[in-house]
Amino acid sequence: MLEKMLNLAKKLSLSEQIILIEKMIVEVKKNKSSQYSLMPIERLQSEFAKDLAEAGYKSREDILNLVREVKQEISQERHFS
Numbered sequence: 001m002l003e004k005m006l007n008l009a010k011k012l013s014l015s016e017q018i019i020l021i022e023k024m025i026v027e028v029k030k031n032k033s034s035q036y037s038l039m040p041i042e043r044l045q046s047e048f049a050k051d052l053a054e055a056g057y058k059s060r061e062d063i064l065n066l067v068r069e070v071k072q073e074i075s076q077e078r079h080f081s
Helices: 002-009 014-030 041-054 060-080
Strands: none
Touching: 014 041, 014 060
């Protein structure tokens, strides 16, 4: 099930993927006796790096700018909610 969700997540924008990952982390922490099979961190890092590169985020500075933009979007969404 988690594998299917991750494949669907690849179709989301990068900022939506980050938000989804944050929500998944919260849910896993809530339910420590989770029945989900987690992806090895090395695989997650590798696939995420590949997705970033494919989306045009190749340098550290590109990624830092993206994170800043996503944080700003999240802040704005929380502020207007």
